[in-house]
Amino acid sequence: MTISDAPAIAPLNPPRRILLGAGPCPVDDRVLRVMGAPLVGHLDPLFIRTMDEVQELLRYAFETNNRLTIPISGTGSAGMEAVVANLLEPDEEIVICINGFFSDRMHEMATRVGARPIRVECEWGKPIDLEKTRRAWRSSNARALFAVHAETSTGVLQQIAPLREIVDERDGFLMIDAVTSLGAYHIGVDRNRIDACYSVTQKALSCPPGLAPVTFSERAISKIKSRKTIVRSWYLDTNLLTAYWGEGSDGARAYHHTAPITMNYGLHEALRIVAEEGLENRAKRHERNHCALVAGIEAMGLKMQVAPEDRLWTLNSVQIPDGINDARVRSRLLEEFDIEIGGGLGIFKGKIWRIGLMGAGSTENNVLLLMAALEKVLKAEGYKVRGSGVSAAADYYSRLE
Numbered sequence: 001m002t003i004s005d006a007p008a009i010a011p012l013n014p015p016r017r018i019l020l021g022a023g024p025c026p027v028d029d030r031v032l033r034v035m036g037a038p039l040v041g042h043l044d045p046l047f048i049r050t051m052d053e054v055q056e057l058l059r060y061a062f063e064t065n066n067r068l069t070i071p072i073s074g075t076g077s078a079g080m081e082a083v084v085a086n087l088l089e090p091d092e093e094i095v096i097c098i099n100g101f102f103s104d105r106m107h108e109m110a111t112r113v114g115a116r117p118i119r120v121e122c123e124w125g126k127p128i129d130l131e132k133t134r135r136a137w138r139s140s141n142a143r144a145l146f147a148v149h150a151e152t153s154t155g156v157l158q159q160i161a162p163l164r165e166i167v168d169e170r171d172g173f174l175m176i177d178a179v180t181s182l183g184a185y186h187i188g189v190d191r192n193r194i195d196a197c198y199s200v201t202q203k204a205l206s207c208p209p210g211l212a213p214v215t216f217s218e219r220a221i222s223k224i225k226s227r228k229t230i231v232r233s234w235y236l237d238t239n240l241l242t243a244y245w246g247e248g249s250d251g252a253r254a255y256h257h258t259a260p261i262t263m264n265y266g267l268h269e270a271l272r273i274v275a276e277e278g279l280e281n282r283a284k285r286h287e288r289n290h291c292a293l294v295a296g297i298e299a300m301g302l303k304m305q306v307a308p309e310d311r312l313w314t315l316n317s318v319q320i321p322d323g324i325n326d327a328r329v330r331s332r333l334l335e336e337f338d339i340e341i342g343g344g345l346g347i348f349k350g351k352i353w354r355i356g357l358m359g360a361g362s363t364e365n366n367v368l369l370l371m372a373a374l375e376k377v378l379k380a381e382g383y384k385v386r387g388s389g390v391s392a393a394a395d396y397y398s399r400l401e
């Protein structure tokens with residue numbers, strides 16, 4: 001390409017999709033508006049105050065008093081990597097409970113930092129096998145255990161307390177992925193004594209992707225501070241990051257990297273919305289819309305993948321009926337209704353649809369609209385719809401009134 005070949009590219013004009021997939025999810029207009037606000041410097045007094053408030057609001061969302069509670073610059077995988085890179089040393093064992101795609105990713109990351117992951121293979125679509133996990137914990141020298149709270153690849157919710165109980169047998173460290181639960185569930189970081197927990201902005205917090213909230217317990221910080229080896233990642237080293245984010249609300253700040261200012265504005269507003277609605281009300285809203293969706297799905301004759309007691313409210317996995325083409329249904333929903341739903345991952349590829357009802361996307365309007373659109377598309381694809389999903393979902397809402 002030469003200097004006279006300047007590309008003539010048209011401006012972007014993205015459609016207003018209704019994002020009901022596995023993420024990103026709908027962003028609140030208040031968040032989008034603040035992201036258009038003027039930029040300030042990364043050490044500007046206003047930005048320092050924004051950072052302090054983001055930390056305070058994140059502590060509320062995580063339900064923790066942990067001083068080291070910050071958004072890592074990067075997506076959820078950066079949060080995941082921050083937890084592994086800081087807490088694990090080379091040759092250290094870690095028990096990793098694997099019941100879906102994302103716990104497998106953690107195994108890969110632990111291997112890359114030189115740790116020795118011990119895999120506890122569990123069935124996809126089910127919670128973690130606790131007896132198997134206990135056996136693996138007892139027969140290892142691991143001091144850390146990792147699990148995913150809300151497995152986005154399967155739609156399974158994992159109870160945290162039984163895992164804490166296992167880890168307590170040896171005063172271990174509990175590491176939890178809360179990517180698809182922060183902002184929709186009571187994670188209870190302090191109550192469950194989670195030592196390291198990370199999430200994302202693009203799911204139930206209703207922000208674009210780009211930051212990964214993380215929180216570390218005091219015990220975790222002591223472990224990090226007494227490491228025998230240096231944290232292998234410079235970018236994710238919490239010792240360096242705290243110098244920028246402050247050791248509390250009035251700590252001095254030093255440049256580490258240029259924080260994504262606009263993303264932090266967005267997260268600030270998204271977390272203000274979480275605090276205004278309150279965690280209790282948010283949890284109820286997510287549960288209510290999930291139940292309405294399930295009522296509609298089952299009325300149409302479709303089947304949920306996960307047993308009722310283990311289902312996530314944020315991510316609903318629905319079995320694709322025999323003879324129905326996965327990709328065609330999803331592309332019709334997108335092209336005809338501007339609705340995105342997710343396809344399956346890993347062993348569930350082509351077998352399930354993943355319907356996300358998270359944050360600003362978890363609404364009665366979205367449930368009813370999706371039921372109507374899905375019914376029309378399924379009928380056009382030759383599926384014998386048993387009953388009306390819209391009516392069943394609407395009846396569910398009416399019964400609550």
Ligand code: PLP
Pocket residue numbers: 022023075076077078080102148150151152153177179180200209
């Ligand atoms: N963990 C879980 C449970 C996820 O669902 C995801 C992404 O969807 C990740 C980790 C990785 O997050 P990201 O894609 O933002 O890097």
